Amino acid sequence: MVDPALVGAAQAGDALALDELLEELLPMVRRLTTTVAPSVAEDATQEALLAIFRNLRELRNPEAIVAWTRKLTIQTALRLARARRRDEPVDSAPASRIDPGEQLIELVDALQRLPAEQRTVVALRAIEGLSEQEAARALDLPVGTVKSRLNRARASLRKGWLT
Amino acid sequence: MADMSAEIGLDPVVRLRVLAAALPGSTLVTREIGAPLASVWAVVEDLERYSPLYEPSVASAAGEERGGRKILHMTYKNGFREDCVVRLAAGWCLMQSPSVVVAFAARSTKTGTLLVHLEHWRSPGQASFAASKLEGELLEIERLAQSLP
Numbered sequence: 386m387v388d389p390a391l392v393g394a395a396q397a398g399d400a401l402a403l404d405e406l407l408e409e410l411l412p413m414v415r416r417l418t419t420t421v422a423p424s425v426a427e428d429a430t431q432e433a434l435l436a437i438f439r440n441l442r443e444l445r446n447p448e449a450i451v452a453w454t455r456k457l458t459i460q461t462a463l464r465l466a467r468a469r470r471r472d473e474p475v476d477s478a479p480a481s482r483i484d485p486g487e488q489l490i491e492l493v494d495a496l497q498r499l500p501a502e503q504r505t506v507v508a509l510r511a512i513e514g515l516s517e518q519e520a521a522r523a524l525d526l527p528v529g530t531v532k533s534r535l536n537r538a539r540a541s542l543r544k545g546w547l548t
Numbered sequence: 549m550a551d552m553s554a555e556i557g558l559d560p561v562v563r564l565r566v567l568a569a570a571l572p573g574s575t576l577v578t579r580e581i582g583a584p585l586a587s588v589w590a591v592v593e594d595l596e597r598y599s600p601l602y603e604p605s606v607a608s609a610a611g612e613e614r615g616g617r618k619i620l621h622m623t624y625k626n627g628f629r630e631d632c633v634v635r636l637a638a639g640w641c642l643m644q645s646p647s648v649v650v651a652f653a654a655r656s657t658k659t660g661t662l663l664v665h666l667e668h669w670r671s672p673g674q675a676s677f678a679a680s681k682l683e684g685e686l687l688e689i690e691r692l693a694q695s696l697p
Contacts (some may be wrong), residue, residue, distance in 0.1 A: 438567070
């Protein structure tokens with residue numbers, strides 16, 4: 386939960402508030418870009434942050450900062466992932482840094498092998514904890530599309546896990 | 549020196565570019581400094597000693613810790629005085645007074661140090677700082693860094 390007063394101060398041009406807001410939002414931005422666009426995560430993080438802070442004054446409701454940041458980050462990460470056409474398997478080195486447990490590494494590897502669109506809905510549901518409706522709003526998609534992507538992701542993960 | 553990106557969670561140079569994106573009218577300049585990061589940052593972070601040497605308008609700067617924050621008492625050559633709140637970390641220096649925002653970010657390169665400098669008037673309607681002013685400051689910081697033992 387980000388303090389709306391902090392967002393308001395940042396929108397008003399308080400640089401210390403901007404810096405503090407950046408620190409608050411960075412972990413979520415990184416989680417999303419690392420999951421949605423692992424092969425271009427650093428570029429996606431930078432571009433997402435630039436988009437967020439360049440357009441911060443357009444956010445009318447400071448209380449919506451998290452949802453708004455999530456949306457911009459996902460849009461940016463997906464755009465870069467598609468541009469790079471890097472939906473192929475990614476080296477598991479980033480996963481190894483996340484958790485030393487072998488099974489978790491395998492799970493994260495399987496996740497990273499999913500197409501970006503499926504990876505995104507899994508990230509929003511399983512990592513960010515959003516409901517299907519919230520994920521649909523974040524992605525500007527019908528709930529049905531989110532559900533079908535989740536189902537396909539689950540089937541792929543199950544298949545990848547068992548083989 | 550400590551790993552820059554680990555301390556803040558983001559490359560300080562990227563962080564400053566993000567901050568600049570949120571401050572329309574701010575001036576941002578970059579210079580590849582011919583001195584190691586440790587020397588450059590020794591100059592930048594010692595605001596009391598060095599800022600009057602590279603910032604043409606500053607007569608003196610006196611720091612104090614107040615309520616867990618670093619405060620810099622600035623006296624300008626025209627007699628004007630104001631206090632800056634300072635956030636310092638490895639490779640990151642952000643200062644804000646009622647009238648101005650000043651920031652530096654640095655990272656090591658193969659040949660020296662990439663130093664990025666921002667200045668921004670907080671009052672609306674003020675003309676942006678001239679890039680040449682900031683570039684002059686970076687040149688002076690380079691000279692000071694190169695003169696360190």
